[in-house]
Every structure is written in C-alpha cells, then in structure tokens.
Amino acid sequence: MSELTTAARPYARAVFEMAQEAGKLPQWSAQLAAMSAVVAAEGSASLLAHPRMSKEQKADIFAEIAGDALDDQGRNLLKTLAENDRFALLPEMATIFEQLRAEAEGAIEAEIVSAQEMSDDQQQKIAAALQKRLGREIKLVTKVDPTLMGGAIVRAGDLVIDGSIHSRLKDMKAALAR
DSSP: OOOOHHHHHHHHHHHHHHHHHOOOOOHHHHHHHHHHHHHTTTTHHHHHHOTTTHHHHHHHHHHHHHHOOOOHHHHHHHHHHHHTTTGGGHHHOOOOOOOHHHHHHHHEEEEEEEEOOOOOHHHHHHHHHHHHOOOEEEEEEEEEGGGGOSSSSETTTTTEEEEOHHHHHHHHHHHHHO
C-alpha cells in the first residue's frame, strides 16, 4: 500500500462520513474532482510548494483557482490540507471517496485490464457476470495493456480474476520448472 493511500484514507473517510450525513455525496464527488484537477494542473506543484507563501495564502489561491466548484466546507478542507502540507493527497482522497461512495450506494468499481480494446457488448457481458457473482451494481473501468498478449485481468474489490495469456504462460513456465 502506498504512503499516499495510507495518508489519504483518514481524510477521505472523514469527508465521506460528513458528506453522507449531510446527504451531499454527489456534491463532494464534484468538489474533490475539482480539487484533484487543480493539483494535477501543470505548474500547480511548484506554486503550492513555494517557500515564500504562507499556508493560508496557498489555500486561498487554491480555492480561487477552483472557483465556484467549492463550497465553504470545501474551502475548509483546503485550509486543513494546507496546514498539514497535504495538497498532494487530493487525487488519492478523491479515489478513496469514490470507492466509499460506491460501496455505500451498493455498487462496486471493477477494473478490467485487457490486451486489446473491448467492445461494449463484451463489457456488458462481463459486468452482468460480475453483478451476478457479487450481487452488487458494477461500475466498469477499462484499461488496455498489450503486454498481457491476450485475455484480461478483472479486479473488483478483493476479487481478482487473471485470465491473461501472460499469466498462463508464467504458470506453465513454473510448472515445467518443477
């Protein structure tokens, strides 16, 4: 587990609990996405790490860049993150928040890494099979990795199904080496 994930988890969980109690999960998803976009923008890292700016100035500039995407609670989160030099956690916080939200809404995000681009029909069949197996709504995220040579790897929560040719060849090599 990366250090960013470990550090971001308590912040994401606190924001999630606050948003859930207030019934503002979609609004917080949007705010965290906006904050993540600011962090990811070119030049933001050097601006936010500038040694001559106070932490309060950094939070104010960040909030100004994000603009109307933030409400007062979003600005308060920025101030808290500024006080602890934690702006870099925002993308990971957004990811963890979305996982918590999906889980609370009875959905789970499933990542499919395939050797080639998958058709909509293939994606729907995999989503239906996962939904049947897990009993939850599935939100698919697809990626392409040509090094798999063929097949796919599916990750949904703790479930990992590796049907890639690369993995099968590796298993075959290990079996022959015995």
